[in-house]
Amino acid sequence: MELGAAKKRCRDVIERIERLPCSTKITPSCKRTLLKLAHSELSFLSRSTSSTPLSVNIGHIETVVHILHHPLITGVSRVCKPIPTCHKTSSQNVHVDIVCTLNRNPVWIIVSDRNPNYITWNQSQTNKTKGLQCRVQQLTAAAAAASAVALRPSSVILFFSNGLSSFLSDKLKHEFGATQVQLGHPGFRFDLVEEEGDWIDCIEDRVSCVQECE
Numbered sequence: 001m002e003l004g005a006a007k008k009r010c011r012d013v014i015e016r017i018e019r020l021p022c023s024t025k026i027t028p029s030c031k032r033t034l035l036k037l038a039h040s041e042l043s044f045l046s047r048s049t050s051s052t053p054l055s056v057n058i059g060h061i062e063t064v065v066h067i068l069h070h071p072l073i074t075g076v077s078r079v080c081k082p083i084p085t086c087h088k089t090s091s092q093n094v095h096v097d098i099v100c101t102l103n104r105n106p107v108w109i110i111v112s113d114r115n116p117n118y119i120t121w122n123q124s125q126t127n128k129t130k131g132l133q134c135r136v137q138q139l140t141a142a143a144a145a146a147s148a149v150a151l152r153p154s155s156v157i158l159f160f161s162n163g164l165s166s167f168l169s170d171k172l173k174h175e176f177g178a179t180q181v182q183l184g185h186p187g188f189r190f191d192l193v194e195e196e197g198d199w200i201d202c203i204e205d206r207v208s209c210v211q212e213c214e
Contacts, residue, residue, distance in 0.1 A: 003048060009058045010042035016065050024068055024100070026076040033079050037061055059113040063161045064097050067109060075101035083108070083142055083151060094142040099151060108143060108153045110135075113161045121171055132168060136176055140213055156213045157181070178213045 017034045020026055041058050068076060078099035098109040112119065122131040139156050146152040158178070172178035 006056050006058060007045050010038055013062050013065055014038045020068055023074055024076045025074050030076055030079045060111060063111045063113050072103045073100050094138050105154045107155050107157050109157045109159055111159045116163050116165050121168060176213045
């Protein structure tokens with residue numbers, strides 16, 4: 001991705017954060033967190049001397065903000081922060097992208113904008129990256145043991161904006177009982193593809209995948 005295009009995406013997502021619908025009931029602190037992340041990414045890109053930035057995290061922020069525009073999302077109380085569990089050590093905390101109510105049910109939403117070809121089930125031996133299996137195990141355990149009732153979800157939703165392989169979908173289904181869910185709503189679609197720096201509605205190419213673990 002070219003540097004100029006990446007900066008434009010940062011500015012666009014900042015505008016979308018400012019225009020989040022009142023129906024989300026997003027707290028001021030959540031909004032500040034999103035704006036801080038977007039401005040931080042823009043500042044990083046502005047300091048870059050390369051025409052092609054080494055790391056671009058704007059895709060993740062874009063996806064989180066896009067989900068927050070869903071008409072059935074409300075009661076947003078936490079975004080892009082670790083969730084405290086009943087354990088005392090910070091290493092036991094898990095990162096959750098959105099804590100909210102979806103269609104009147106409390107949920108945790110975890111977002112991935114990674115290329116599905118680089119999402120593995122087991123931990124990578126080369127860079128020690130956690131595999132999807134370990135990540136979901138930690139999330140479901142943390143959800144069941146959430147110290148505050150207000151933070152305890154009825155389900156954990158995994159949102160893969162660039163899709164997920166059938167192999168990993170089957171693994172989630174058989175090991176965690178996950179089901180693929182449709183979060184469609186009139187006037188809103190979760191089928192997204194990145195094209196020339198913009199998010200557009202699309203029902204082909206790389207289609208998003210939404211998995212729910214109850």
